[in-house]
Amino acid sequence: MTPMWYIVLAAVLFSIGAVGVLVRRNAIVLFMCVELMLNAANLALVTFSRINGTLDGQIMAFFAMVVAAAEVVIGLAIIMLIFRTRRSASVDDANLLKY
Amino acid sequence: MLSNLWLLIAIPAASAAVLLLAGRKADRWGHWLGVLAPAASFVLGLIAFFGLRDLPGRAAEQTLWTFFKSGDMTIDFGLLFDPLTAVFVLLITGVGSLIHLYAVGYMAHDEGRRRFFGYFNLFVAAMLLLVLGNNYVMLYLGWEGVGLASYLLISFWYNRPSAATAGKKAFLMNRVGDAGFAIAIFLMLAQLGTVNYNQVFSQVGALTTGTVLVLGLLLLLGACGKSGQFPLQAWLPDAMEGPTPVSALIHAATMVTAGVYLIARSNPIFSANSTLQLIVVSVGALTLLMGCIIGAAKDDIKRVLAWSTVSQIGYMFLGVGLGGGAYALAIIHLLAHGFFKANMFLGAGSVMHGMQDQVDIRRFGGLAKYMKITWLTFMMGWLAIIGLPPLSGFFTKEPIIAAAFEQHDAWKSWVFGGAALLGAGLTAFYMTRLFVLTFHGPKRWTDGQHPHESPAVMWIPLVLLAIGSVVAGGLMASPVAKWLEPPLPAAPAEEVHGVLGHTAITVLSLVLTVLGAGLAWALFRRGTALEPQPAGPVVRAARANLYTDAFNEAVFEKPGSWLTRALVYVDNKGIDGVVNGLAALVGGGSGRLRRLQTGFVRSYALSMLAGGVLVLGALLAVRLG
Numbered sequence: 138m139t140p141m142w143y144i145v146l147a148a149v150l151f152s153i154g155a156v157g158v159l160v161r162r163n164a165i166v167l168f169m170c171v172e173l174m175l176n177a178a179n180l181a182l183v184t185f186s187r188i189n190g191t192l193d194g195q196i197m198a199f200f201a202m203v204v205a206a207a208e209v210v211i212g213l214a215i216i217m218l219i220f221r222t223r224r225s226a227s228v229d230d231a232n233l234l235k236y
Numbered sequence: 237m238l239s240n241l242w243l244l245i246a247i248p249a250a251s252a253a254v255l256l257l258a259g260r261k262a263d264r265w266g267h268w269l270g271v272l273a274p275a276a277s278f279v280l281g282l283i284a285f286f287g288l289r290d291l292p293g294r295a296a297e298q299t300l301w302t303f304f305k306s307g308d309m310t311i312d313f314g315l316l317f318d319p320l321t322a323v324f325v326l327l328i329t330g331v332g333s334l335i336h337l338y339a340v341g342y343m344a345h346d347e348g349r350r351r352f353f354g355y356f357n358l359f360v361a362a363m364l365l366l367v368l369g370n371n372y373v374m375l376y377l378g379w380e381g382v383g384l385a386s387y388l389l390i391s392f393w394y395n396r397p398s399a400a401t402a403g404k405k406a407f408l409m410n411r412v413g414d415a416g417f418a419i420a421i422f423l424m425l426a427q428l429g430t431v432n433y434n435q436v437f438s439q440v441g442a443l444t445t446g447t448v449l450v451l452g453l454l455l456l457l458g459a460c461g462k463s464g465q466f467p468l469q470a471w472l473p474d475a476m477e478g479p480t481p482v483s484a485l486i487h488a489a490t491m492v493t494a495g496v497y498l499i500a501r502s503n504p505i506f507s508a509n510s511t512l513q514l515i516v517v518s519v520g521a522l523t524l525l526m527g528c529i530i531g532a533a534k535d536d537i538k539r540v541l542a543w544s545t546v547s548q549i550g551y552m553f554l555g556v557g558l559g560g561g562a563y564a565l566a567i568i569h570l571l572a573h574g575f576f577k578a579n580m581f582l583g584a585g586s587v588m589h590g591m592q593d594q595v596d597i598r599r600f601g602g603l604a605k606y607m608k609i610t611w612l613t614f615m616m617g618w619l620a621i622i623g624l625p626p627l628s629g630f631f632t633k634e635p636i637i638a639a640a641f642e643q644h645d646a647w648k649s650w651v652f653g654g655a656a657l658l659g660a661g662l663t664a665f666y667m668t669r670l671f672v673l674t675f676h677g678p679k680r681w682t683d684g685q686h687p688h689e690s691p692a693v694m695w696i697p698l699v700l701l702a703i704g705s706v707v708a709g710g711l712m713a714s715p716v717a718k719w720l721e722p723p724l725p726a727a728p729a730e731e732v733h734g735v736l737g738h739t740a741i742t743v744l745s746l747v748l749t750v751l752g753a754g755l756a757w758a759l760f761r762r763g764t765a766l767e768p769q770p771a772g773p774v775v776r777a778a779r780a781n782l783y784t785d786a787f788n789e790a791v792f793e794k795p796g797s798w799l800t801r802a803l804v805y806v807d808n809k810g811i812d813g814v815v816n817g818l819a820a821l822v823g824g825g826s827g828r829l830r831r832l833q834t835g836f837v838r839s840y841a842l843s844m845l846a847g848g849v850l851v852l853g854a855l856l857a858v859r860l861g
Contacts, residue, residue: 158841167837228837235835 143184150177164216164226168209175205238287238296241315241368244280244325248273249361255354263350267343270353271336274360278329285322294319294722297370309425316370316433320723323567323716324367324497327574331489331704332360334697338582339481341693342589352392352479359385363490367497372421372431375498379417379462382491383410389486390478402477409471413461417498420454423447437504445509452505452512455498456519463495463549466523470785472546473530476538480585483538488545488581489574496549496570499556500563503725507559514648516557517640521655524550526782528662532669533778535768536595537584540670541577544621547659548573554656555636561727562639564717569632571712575704576620576628582698583614587674589694590687597673598766599682604675606687609695611675613702618671620705622664622749628709633660635713638741649735660745664752669760677763 150173157170179198186194220226251273255266262269288294295318303313317325336356343349362381369375391403424431427447428439440448459465464472464487475487486492499506499516506512527547534540548569555566588595590607604611616627623629637660641653681687689695717727736744768779777783 155845159838159845162838231837232835234833236830236833 140184140188143187144181147177147181147184150174150180162227162229164219164228167228168212168216171212172205172209175201238284238291238317239298241284241296241298241317242300244277244284244329245361245364245368247276247280248357248364252354252357252361255350255357258350260350266350267340267353270350270357271333271340273357274329274336275333277360277364278326278333281322281325281329284317285326288317288319288322299370303373308429311371311373311431314370314374314432315368317368318723319720320497320500320567321367323571323720325364327571328360328363328367328490331574331578331701332485334700335481335485335489335578335582338484338585338694338697339479341691342481342585343479346479348392352389355385355388355392356481356485359389359486359491363494366494370433372424372433372436375501376417376421379458379494380414382486382494383407383414383462386410386475386482386486386491389482390475392478392482396477399477402471402474406471406475409468410461413458413468416454416456416461417458420451420458423451423454427451433501440504440508443508448505448509449512452502452509453515455502455505456512456516459495459498459553460519461495462498463492463553464546465495465519465549465553466526467784469523469526469546470781470788473539473542473781476536476542480538480581480588483542484578484581484585487542488577492545492549493552493570493574496552496556496566499553500567500724503556503559503563503723506556507725513557513559517554517648517652518557520550520553520555520557521640521652522550523547524554524659525655525662526550528659528666529774530778530781532662532666533775535598537587537597537600537670537674538581538595540597540666541581541584544663544667545573545577547663548577548621551633551636551656551659554640554652558636558639558643558652560725561717562636563724564720564727565632565635565639567720567724568709568712568716569636571716572620572628572632572705572709575701575708576617579698579701579705580614580617580621582694582701583610583617586610586690586694586698587614587687589690591681591685594682594685597670598764599680600674601677601681601763602675602679603687607675607689609689609698613695613698614671614675616702616705618667620709622667622753623660623745624749625746626710627706628704628712631709631713634742634745637745638738641736641741646735653736653741657741657745657748661748661752664749665756668753668756672757672760673764677761680763680766 154170154172154174154177157173158167161167161170179201182194182198182201184194186192186198216226219231223230251269255262255270258266284296288296295316297314297316299312299314301313303311305311336353339352339356343352346352359382362378362385364378366375366378366382369378387403387407390406391400393399394403421431424436427443428436430436430439443451457468461468472487472492476483478487506516524547527543527545527550531540531543531547534543552566552570552573555562555569586607587600587603587610590603590610591600594600620627620629623633625631637653637656640656641649643649643652771779780786
């Protein structure tokens, strides 16, 4: 099996995630789509590492996972706070910061 | 005293500062301080005057400090006391003190009396600086100082619109002349590098004819502005809106003669160019006739006297323009005029004081019986100005007329001599008209008038000035002319035989004077109509100041206001339009642009994605292309 299929899989996952971010309104789902995009990127990094025979990509993927974990903590906390004040998890309802 | 000349200026200046800064505390004694200051300067001036006799060269010069220094140019704050300055100092402080004394009585009921004396002393200080300076910049400093004092005093009753306007008019017209004078000083600095009198005069010969002509014309413009000569004469009659002592001191005796002083002081410049002298003489002759003609048609006692001042200064300009020995004649006429015109102005003030500020001579009449002292003193002034021997006008005006006839060219003699002679006849006519309508004939008063003689503080100066009007001319005529000789040129030794002999001129002018006076007496003995009468074109023109005001309005004021309006329009619509339009463009544009900030997370995400795709696409295009 050539590594090419992993790249294709990463691209597909990234696209699903991006479309999900654009079309869904629920903050939790949005968040999961962001995670999907991050992991697609991780998959691509690991694959490139395999293709090039160096470890750089894999190390980079670990960094990305740590950052993603931290991001999840803060992101979920924000979503919780928004839900408590506005009784809604829809991102379209939180649109006060505008013109 | 000659080593402390600055005291002459410092005393009235200090008094002015006290009066203007002390506030209400000085109200009770301020006017007496105001009288004392010029009197003290007069005493010092007398001491300096007598000290001058023993001095070699009869001139004391002293440099107080360097006024300013820039590169090669050094201008000293220097004072010069020579015979020409001496006679002016004595006139300014002597006549000035008498008028100050008179003003104590005249302004007694005015709540601004302290302010009045403050300005009055400021004027005396500035005028003394004007005549005492030893260079043109000092002269200019004093020149602007008297202009300021004149403006403040014309507009003294600033809540009267007419007085405020007259002050502005005087200031603006003086500015035209002052600009000429200032450019003349720049020209001296550029061409000669100095403004000191002695240095300038010693180098005049090195200048080209054209430069001398331009320099002289610019100085003449300045002199015309200050002295109310054609074409800048229109402000002087309006200046009569100020209190009467101001008219007497500033607009008759001293400040308006500053132009004559300027030309007499600059005599080496003016004598160096005959075209220049011809122009000065023409200005003088034209103005003296204009003043007479307009003066004969006016009904306001102070305006008649004002036009008479314009006309008499015209005689002085005629004198200084003739050059040679006539410089001294003009200065002597100036001194005599200072006495009799101040006397008549104060007399007019006394009449107004007794007649509840009435100024219309059609509303006077028969006052001789009620104001004996004013009547007698005014009579002395009247006889002096029309030149009846042996009063002072005869000894001072006659020589100028004679000098006008004694020119090398016959046509000049006839034109300028004829103008001076005609002026003498007209002067007799309008002054007699004024005198008869005011003091004689039937009473034409408005209701409720109780004319009375003025208090002693007012009539004592009148009497002293009347004595001056009677004797000053006779006493001064020949000795002062000789005495003025280093600063002013001596009369040429060779006699110029004019087109008419001396006796013939004297007889002619006396005949014209008697004719003019007799005609006026016969016409106005029985009084005059109370309303303006229909009149021929000449009288109508004279009533309208020979249309000079209309001319100024049409040629200078109207286009000026159009220009201002056009500029305001350009400023409001053009410049403001660009600035406001730019601001509106930015404001409106950003108003539309900020609609992009919708507040929806997904639209931000879309733009980020689009940006990412764009960057990626660009990278690929560069890499692959």
